[in-house]
Amino acid sequence: MNPDGNPVLEGAASFHPGQGFFNPGARPSRDLGVLLARRLAAERPPRILDLMAGCGVRSLRYALEGNVRCLWANDADPQRERDLQRNLASLQDHCLVRRTSWSAHRLLADCLLRNERFDLVDLDAFGSPHSLIPLALEAVALNGLLYLASTDGRGPTGHDRTAALRRFGASARTHPASWEQGLRLQIGLMARIAWSQGRGLEPVISFSDGRAFRTAVRLRRHPRSDEETFLGLVAVCHGCGDQQVQSMRHLRRWLPCTCASNGESALAVSGPLWIGPLQHQPTLDAMAAESASLPRSVCRASGALLERLRRDRGWPARSWPHALVARRIGTAPPTLQRLVERLRQEGFLAVANGVMPGQIRSDAPWPVILALAAEAVGGSVK
Numbered sequence: 001m002n003p004d005g006n007p008v009l010e011g012a013a014s015f016h017p018g019q020g021f022f023n024p025g026a027r028p029s030r031d032l033g034v035l036l037a038r039r040l041a042a043e044r045p046p047r048i049l050d051l052m053a054g055c056g057v058r059s060l061r062y063a064l065e066g067n068v069r070c071l072w073a074n075d076a077d078p079q080r081e082r083d084l085q086r087n088l089a090s091l092q093d094h095c096l097v098r099r100t101s102w103s104a105h106r107l108l109a110d111c112l113l114r115n116e117r118f119d120l121v122d123l124d125a126f127g128s129p130h131s132l133i134p135l136a137l138e139a140v141a142l143n144g145l146l147y148l149a150s151t152d153g154r155g156p157t158g159h160d161r162t163a164a165l166r167r168f169g170a171s172a173r174t175h176p177a178s179w180e181q182g183l184r185l186q187i188g189l190m191a192r193i194a195w196s197q198g199r200g201l202e203p204v205i206s207f208s209d210g211r212a213f214r215t216a217v218r219l220r221r222h223p224r225s226d227e228e229t230f231l232g233l234v235a236v237c238h239g240c241g242d243q244q245v246q247s248m249r250h251l252r253r254w255l256p257c258t259c260a261s262n263g264e265s266a267l268a269v270s271g272p273l274w275i276g277p278l279q280h281q282p283t284l285d286a287m288a289a290e291s292a293s294l295p296r297s298v299c300r301a302s303g304a305l306l307e308r309l310r311r312d313r314g315w316p317a318r319s320w321p322h323a324l325v326a327r328r329i330g331t332a333p334p335t336l337q338r339l340v341e342r343l344r345q346e347g348f349l350a351v352a353n354g355v356m357p358g359q360i361r362s363d364a365p366w367p368v369i370l371a372l373a374a375e376a377v378g379g380s381v382k
């Protein structure tokens with residue numbers, strides 16, 4: 001794009017993307033970032049660190065729409081310096097602004113030495129940002145947020161087991177809720193690092209489009225008493241599709257799968273990963289309420305995404321594609337909503353998965369889900 005062409009408009013920001021990376025399709029992540037900053041501002045105007053700022057669109061939007069106290073925009077690529085200077089020039093009236101072209105490691109190490117912390121650290125990386133997590137968490141103030149993005153999908157979705165072992169120290173097998181598994185591995189890694197630093201961690205919002213895995217987590221002074229029970233393993237039976245979840249704290253033998261002939265089942269186990277909730281619903285409710293009065297900041301796609309996530313707190317960690325239900329019962333199943341209602345009528349927890357469209361989340365045994373689906377349409381389980 002011509003850096004001197006017409007400026008791009010997004011939210012309250014008008015900016016030149018320059019020759020560097022700007023992805024208009026990632027707008028929902030920026031809209032939700034603005035809403036997160038505004039939640040923090042309800043307590044006090046936040047200090048924000050935009051570690052991989054690109055052309056500076058996030059910084060600009062945080063400052064113009066997020067009621068920010070001070071902002072540090074950084075990108076290691078010196079070519080971005082001109083874009084950042086130009087795009088952020090108008091911010092002097094809004095907040096204190098600092099610009100650098102440092103590597104994120106160097107910047108975070110500098111913050112650690114000077115004991116500088118931020119209420120929101122935005123780490124919008126290409127590829128894997130995992131080596132930065134320890135220093136990034138050190139740079140988050142207590143009760144502040146780390147808003148992390150990774151585009152490293154092959155390892156966590158079970159397509160590169162070596163990469164998953166190296167980056168997460170975890171097993172990653174293929175799972176029907178693959179984007180959710182990627183998020184759970186990412187949160188699990190962040191939780192283990194936060195705990196090793198003596199801190200607690202709580203996921204606030206988690207979402208993915210299969211290319212980027214985005215999570216905002218809140219850093220707590222201490223872990224809650226039961227927090228470690230949320231680190232666990234998930235197993236999928238590649239024979240029948242059943243799923244099991246175990247906390248590492250209460251690890252025991254896997255139950256034999258109902259499909260197992262001669263006692264053997266084809267369980268593919270992933271983890272350790274986060275098996276607790278993916279969303280903090282009170283925060284998402286407040287973000288949704290605020291978004292209604294901010295049509296310029298929150299585009300339609302972002303509003304719809306927030307609505308989906310708000311309805312499903314992301315627990316329990318068992319999720320099946322509607323299409324798999326159809327395959328197993330051998331006929332068109334009831335609609336996902338109808339199946340959710342039937343399971344609830346039977347006293348089970350059931351909800352449309354907010355992270356993975358077209359999937360059902362439930363604590364019901366898989367054979368029960370299939371039997372209720374089949375019964376609703378007069379079919380039978382294959």
Ligand SMILES: C[S@@+](CC[C@H](N)C(=O)[O-])C[C@H]1O[C@@H](n2cnc3c(N)ncnc32)[C@H](O)[C@@H]1O
Pocket residue numbers: 020021022023026030051052053054055056057058074075076077080102103104105124125126
């Ligand atoms: C995904 S882009 C950022 C996009 C931007 N946040 C947005 O919303 O448009 C990632 C950016 O990280 C920068 N980058 C890559 N490695 C880095 C590092 N180690 N330290 C700091 N910046 C880095 C790249 O130059 C690139 O501009």
Ligand SMILES: [Zn+2]
Pocket residue numbers: 237238239240241242257258259260265266
């Ligand atoms: Zn099975």
